[in-house]
Amino acid sequence: MSQFPDTAVAAGAGEPRALRALTSVALDALADGAAARGGPLPPGGPDAVSARTRQLVTPVLPERGVGASDALYATVRATAEGAADPGEAHCVAHLHCPPLAVAVAADLAASALNPSMDSWDQAPAAAVVEEEVTGALAGLVYPGRERPDALITSGGTESNLVALLLARERARERTGGQRPLRVLAGTNAHHSVHRAAWMLGLPAPVPVRCEDGRMVPADVDRLLAELAGDGGAPALVVATAGTTDEGLIDPLPELARVAALHGAELHVDAAYGGPLLFSDRLAGQLRGIEHAASVTFDLHKLGWQPVAAGVLAVPDAALLEALSLRADYLNADDDTEAGLPDLLGRSVRTSRRPDALKIAVTLRALGRTGLGDVVEHCVRTARELADALDAHPALRRRPGTVGISTVLFRPVAADLLPDAAGDELVAGIRRELLHEGRAVLGRARAADADGTQRLWLKATLLHPQTAAADLEALLKQVAERAEPDADLTVVRLPAQARLESSTL
Numbered sequence: 001m002s003q004f005p006d007t008a009v010a011a012g013a014g015e016p017r018a019l020r021a022l023t024s025v026a027l028d029a030l031a032d033g034a035a036a037r038g039g040p041l042p043p044g045g046p047d048a049v050s051a052r053t054r055q056l057v058t059p060v061l062p063e064r065g066v067g068a069s070d071a072l073y074a075t076v077r078a079t080a081e082g083a084a085d086p087g088e089a090h091c092v093a094h095l096h097c098p099p100l101a102v103a104v105a106a107d108l109a110a111s112a113l114n115p116s117m118d119s120w121d122q123a124p125a126a127a128v129v130e131e132e133v134t135g136a137l138a139g140l141v142y143p144g145r146e147r148p149d150a151l152i153t154s155g156g157t158e159s160n161l162v163a164l165l166l167a168r169e170r171a172r173e174r175t176g177g178q179r180p181l182r183v184l185a186g187t188n189a190h191h192s193v194h195r196a197a198w199m200l201g202l203p204a205p206v207p208v209r210c211e212d213g214r215m216v217p218a219d220v221d222r223l224l225a226e227l228a229g230d231g232g233a234p235a236l237v238v239a240t241a242g243t244t245d246e247g248l249i250d251p252l253p254e255l256a257r258v259a260a261l262h263g264a265e266l267h268v269d270a271a272y273g274g275p276l277l278f279s280d281r282l283a284g285q286l287r288g289i290e291h292a293a294s295v296t297f298d299l300h301k302l303g304w305q306p307v308a309a310g311v312l313a314v315p316d317a318a319l320l321e322a323l324s325l326r327a328d329y330l331n332a333d334d335d336t337e338a339g340l341p342d343l344l345g346r347s348v349r350t351s352r353r354p355d356a357l358k359i360a361v362t363l364r365a366l367g368r369t370g371l372g373d374v375v376e377h378c379v380r381t382a383r384e385l386a387d388a389l390d391a392h393p394a395l396r397r398r399p400g401t402v403g404i405s406t407v408l409f410r411p412v413a414a415d416l417l418p419d420a421a422g423d424e425l426v427a428g429i430r431r432e433l434l435h436e437g438r439a440v441l442g443r444a445r446a447a448d449a450d451g452t453q454r455l456w457l458k459a460t461l462l463h464p465q466t467a468a469a470d471l472e473a474l475l476k477q478v479a480e481r482a483e484p485d486a487d488l489t490v491v492r493l494p495a496q497a498r499l500e501s502s503t504l
Helices: 017-037 045-057 068-081 101-113 124-141 156-175 191-199 217-229 252-261 274-278 317-323 333-337 356-390 419-436 468-481 495-502
Strands: 149-153 182-186 206-208 235-240 265-269 294-298 310-314 395-397 406-411 442-447 453-460
Touching: 017 068, 045 068, 101 356, 124 149, 124 274, 124 310, 124 356, 149 156, 149 317, 156 191, 156 235, 156 265, 156 294, 156 310, 156 317, 182 191, 182 217, 206 217, 217 235, 217 252, 235 252, 252 265, 274 294, 274 356, 310 317, 356 395, 356 406, 356 468, 395 468, 406 419, 406 468, 419 442, 419 453, 419 468, 453 468
Parallel strands: 182 206, 182 235, 235 265, 265 294
Antiparallel strands: 149 310, 294 310, 395 406, 406 453, 442 453
16 A cells, blocks of 8 residues: 555655655566566467456556556556567567667656646746757757757657648748649658648659669659749658668768759658767768758657657758747747747647657767767667678578668578568568567568569667677577478468478
């Protein structure tokens, strides 16, 4: 029985004793849940996970409450036992990083204080912290600029939406609203670019051909010339620095040059690749990004922050003025004139968490070079994994350059089957590992050396401590499941493909 009432608040005057006691309960539940899970993913698949989780957390709304400690322990333990844990070496499917302990601790403090970043009188110090963080990150993207600025967002999707919104408003100013903004995006672009155009009432993005996973500048040149000949619609070229499937970076200097030649603007979606700027050795891969009108990047990918920690950077704070909004109860004119900072124009959201706090703590704790070292570690680990795959007798890597920290591979046995059956084998191995809770691998469809689109397993390496040697067991598990007599219970291969596989 807790000595604190269930309605005890987290912060306030005096020592936060209730929070201290409940934090201990939550940490115990995390540890017990992880031990019960015993790997990167709970075994048994969706039905088994649902049954176990519901057994522990229902009823969610009982007639009479069970108390803070019991509710906290049971719910956190159930969630931890059923988690896909990016802190495990074999959880490598997505751009889903293990957050640093220092960032999580800072996030706890942010939740306890609960400042809402929509008016100064709700977030006096948090507003200062955010201003310092956004200034530092904008300066990283746009060194030497007088007034670079950045917004804290919920991630790449929101950042790309705001980037297109700002570009749309600039286009309306230039054309008097006579011509809609046209967006050009590579076939490698993140889905959020297309969704943003739809949400903003813009024409569907013009697709730009990619070669080897990267936008072709000559095609951008041709398409912009066609738009100019069709009445000179204002245009925004959206490049990607770190594609979701392969971690590839578009040729930014060439795209910036072509966009400038036609009077178009450039936006760079560097949600994945932006943190390369922390590293002196790797920052050159983003050469040309400084010419962009806006840049997206996330720190809940290669930045090891709890979700959410997105950023949208611009070279001049004036470019954000289109977001200005007046609501008398949040930023009255006379309050602003009296010196109270106006926060409402810092986001398309109203109430929002102080996500800058955990970012600030991490930046100060590691410094630029410390963060750069961790980025370099992930990149190096991906290269080492690629080397291991190149030497593996039963697995092969997708030909071409390794992305930032993403490696695509598949069993050699899949190549000995018809294309569709080979892809089924790859998909089945991934599902089998998920079902057993042994590994969380991603999947990606990409061109092979002969130009054929094939299905690949994807390893996205974001763990700040995992080494290539820690992934040897993962490769072994994939190779074993590709053997002719492997019993892939959830692979569901066509009968003919199974027959052909059994004769290998």
